[in-house]
Amino acid sequence: NGREVAVGAKQIVLNAGTAYGGAALHENQPMLDQVTALSHVRLHRVDHATVEEALAGSLKDTIHMNEVKKVLGDVFLFKNLTEGQVERLVRCLERRCYAKGDPIVKQGEEATDFYLIQSGTVRVMKDGQQLRRLGRWDYFGERGLLLQESRSATCLAEEACVCFSLDKTAFSDVVGSFRRELEHRMNLQDLDVTMADLRLRAVVGQGNFG
Numbered sequence: 001n002g003r004e005v006a007v008g009a010k011q012i013v014l015n016a017g018t019a020y021g022g023a024a025l026h027e028n029q030p031m032l033d034q035v036t037a038l039s040h041v042r043l044h045r046v047d048h049a050t051v052e053e054a055l056a057g058s059l060k061d062t063i064h065m066n067e068v069k070k071v072l073g074d075v076f077l078f079k080n081l082t083e084g085q086v087e088r089l090v091r092c093l094e095r096r097c098y099a100k101g102d103p104i105v106k107q108g109e110e111a112t113d114f115y116l117i118q119s120g121t122v123r124v125m126k127d128g129q130q131l132r133r134l135g136r137w138d139y140f141g142e143r144g145l146l147l148q149e150s151r152s153a154t155c156l157a158e159e160a161c162v163c164f165s166l167d168k169t170a171f172s173d174v175v176g177s178f179r180r181e182l183e184h185r186m187n188l189q190d191l192d193v194t195m196a197d198l199r200l201r202a203v204v205g206q207g208n209f210g
Helices: 022-027 048-055 059-074 083-092 142-147 168-188
Strands: 004-007 012-014 034-037 094-098 103-105 113-119 122-126 129-134 154-157 161-167
Touching (some): 059 083
Antiparallel strands (some): 004 012, 113 161, 122 154
């Protein structure tokens, strides 16, 4: 109960029921922030070994999966899912490791999985030309699954990479309720629209952002 404040580069006030120190616990390292009580405070302190034993597994993996759950909740494809649906989605993910230069998907092959990058960099190539690079918590592979078409590009591990994959069946179950909306948005990306095709309706703002 009570309040306390973590003093560091950024001052944060913590209230009753708030946990802190997760990052240090994750790495089994000392906390770097100074924490000062602003009022009478009662704390529950748990060490690394106790938490690992209680979780009956790797604390690092558990924290990573909680992070994945949060990331998926922010992904447009899954933003309308309930918390329970996101949890089921996380349980369906398979962790895959790739060495530098390994192809993750190849242009023209059948689309079988959706991918979420946990670590590393992925190079996206089409017809031998590099289109972009993807990094941590970027995702790819949804287009082929949604539109039921072959892979439109090749994705290569630019360095050692770890990805979470979701197979076609699980992906379809998850997005089934709003599949048509997603397909429509995907198809709009294929339209060739020029300035001549557009009409000015109103000026909604002005500024020097680009």
